[in-house]
Amino acid sequence: MVVENIVDGGILYGLIAVGAGLATGLAGIGAGVGEQGIGAAVVGVVAEEPGFLGKGLFLMLLPETLIIFGLAVSLILMFAWTPFA
Amino acid sequence: MPVLRLPKFGKPVKYAYITGRVRAMKTKLIPHEMYQRMLGMDIPEITRYLEETQYKEEIDLMAKDHSGAELVEYATFANLAKTYKKLLRVSIDEPEFLILEYLRRWDIWNIKTILRGKFYGAGDEEIMKYLVPAGELDLEFLEGLAKKERIEEVIQAFDGTDYYEALTQYDGQMLSSVENALDKLYYFRMERAVGGTLSVGGGLLLKYVRKEIDVKNLVTLFRMNKAGIEAAVIHDNLLPGGKLHEEFSRMAGQSYNEFVRGLEGYPFWSAISDVVAEGGSVSRIEARLRAYLVRYAWALSNYHPLSILPVLGYIVSKETEVSNIRKIVRGKEAGLSAELIEEQVVA
Numbered sequence: 001m002v003v004e005n006i007v008d009g010g011i012l013y014g015l016i017a018v019g020a021g022l023a024t025g026l027a028g029i030g031a032g033v034g035e036q037g038i039g040a041a042v043v044g045v046v047a048e049e050p051g052f053l054g055k056g057l058f059l060m061l062l063p064e065t066l067i068i069f070g071l072a073v074s075l076i077l078m079f080a081w082t083p084f085a
Numbered sequence: 086m087p088v089l090r091l092p093k094f095g096k097p098v099k100y101a102y103i104t105g106r107v108r109a110m111k112t113k114l115i116p117h118e119m120y121q122r123m124l125g126m127d128i129p130e131i132t133r134y135l136e137e138t139q140y141k142e143e144i145d146l147m148a149k150d151h152s153g154a155e156l157v158e159y160a161t162f163a164n165l166a167k168t169y170k171k172l173l174r175v176s177i178d179e180p181e182f183l184i185l186e187y188l189r190r191w192d193i194w195n196i197k198t199i200l201r202g203k204f205y206g207a208g209d210e211e212i213m214k215y216l217v218p219a220g221e222l223d224l225e226f227l228e229g230l231a232k233k234e235r236i237e238e239v240i241q242a243f244d245g246t247d248y249y250e251a252l253t254q255y256d257g258q259m260l261s262s263v264e265n266a267l268d269k270l271y272y273f274r275m276e277r278a279v280g281g282t283l284s285v286g287g288g289l290l291l292k293y294v295r296k297e298i299d300v301k302n303l304v305t306l307f308r309m310n311k312a313g314i315e316a317a318v319i320h321d322n323l324l325p326g327g328k329l330h331e332e333f334s335r336m337a338g339q340s341y342n343e344f345v346r347g348l349e350g351y352p353f354w355s356a357i358s359d360v361v362a363e364g365g366s367v368s369r370i371e372a373r374l375r376a377y378l379v380r381y382a383w384a385l386s387n388y389h390p391l392s393i394l395p396v397l398g399y400i401v402s403k404e405t406e407v408s409n410i411r412k413i414v415r416g417k418e419a420g421l422s423a424e425l426i427e428e429q430v431v432a
Contacts, residue, residue: 036098036101037098037101037391038101039101040098040101040102040105041101041102041104041105042105043102043105044101044102044103044104044105044106044109044175045105045106045108045109047106047109047175048106048109048110048113049109049112052109
C-alpha cells in the first residue's frame, strides 16, 4: 500500500512539500534570529548618528540573504526536481 | 534592607541596543590629541571649543549665571549627569540594573559632597554647584539635603536605607571614617548585585571593579608610603574587595623604595614604571593608572562585545573626559604651566 503510494507520488509528494516549506520557514526563522541583534544595535546607533541609517540597513539586511538560499531550495524541490514539475 | 529584585536574564541580544548606542556615543568623546591643543588655549577659547561639542547645551544654559573656569566646571558636571541619566533611560532589564548599580558611586559622591560642605560650613548654594545627580538619588532630594542645617539632619534623612548604617559612624569629629564606610558599602553592594546576575559580562564587570579598587588602594599606598605614615593608619584607609588586597596590605608602611621595588611584575607596572623611575609626583602616577584603567575597561569589552562592558568603558571614558577638562581649566585659572597640567591629564 505504502509502496504503491510512493510510486503514485502520494507520500513522496507530501514529504517534498513539507521539506520545501521547512527550507524557507527555518531559513526565515534563522534570519530573524540573526537580525534581532543587528536590528537593535542599528537602531541604537541611528538614535545617536542618524547618518548611519543607510549603512545600518545594509548590515541589517545581510542575514536576509540566507532566506534566498532556503527559497531556492524550496523552488528546486517544488518545480525542478520533483514530480510536481 | 530592601530586597534585591533581579530582572529576568536575557540573551546577549538584550545588550545589542545599548552597546550599539554607547559605541556611537563614544565617537563623540573629545579625542586625546585635542587635550594637547586645549593646553595651548585660554579659558574663553576652551569654552568656545566646548560649545562645538556635546557640552553646547549646558554651556549655553549656564553662561548667563557663570563664566570662566566655573562655567566649564558646572557645565561639564551637568553634562556628565545628563549623559549617565540617558544611559539609564535607554536601557532595560539587566543592563539598566547593572548601570544603576555602577552609577551609585555618584550617590556616594553627592552624599560625601554634602557632608563635607556641611562639615566645613559651606552654604547650600555652594554645595549644590558640586552635586552630580547621576545616580539613584535625584536632584530634588539632594538639594533638600543641602538645605538642611546640620550633618545629623542629613544623616537622619537616610534612615531606612542602606546608607544609614554607614552614615551613623559619624562621630562629630572626622568625616574620613564615614567616607570610608560609604566606599565600602558601595563596593559591597556592587559585588552583591553582580553576584546575582548570570551573564558573563557581570563577572567581568566585577573583575573591573576589583581592579579599580586595587588602583585606588595603590594610589593610597603611593601617597601614604611616600609620606611615611604608619602601617596601621594605612590599613584603615585601604578599601577591601580588591584582587591584590593582601599583597597591598603587606606593602603598607614599607619604605618608599622597598614599596616601589615590590610593585615590579604587576600588570600595571608597565603603565607607571617610567614615571616612578623619574621620581614623578603621585598625581602623575595617578593619571597614568587612570589611563591604564580606561584601557583595561575597553580591553575587557572586546572579550564580550554584547555585554555591559562597552557601557562600562563608555562610562569610565566619559568620567575621565570631564575630569580632564576640569583639570585643564582649573589649572589654567590657577596659572599653572602647560607641562604641569599635562602631567595630570589622563590620555
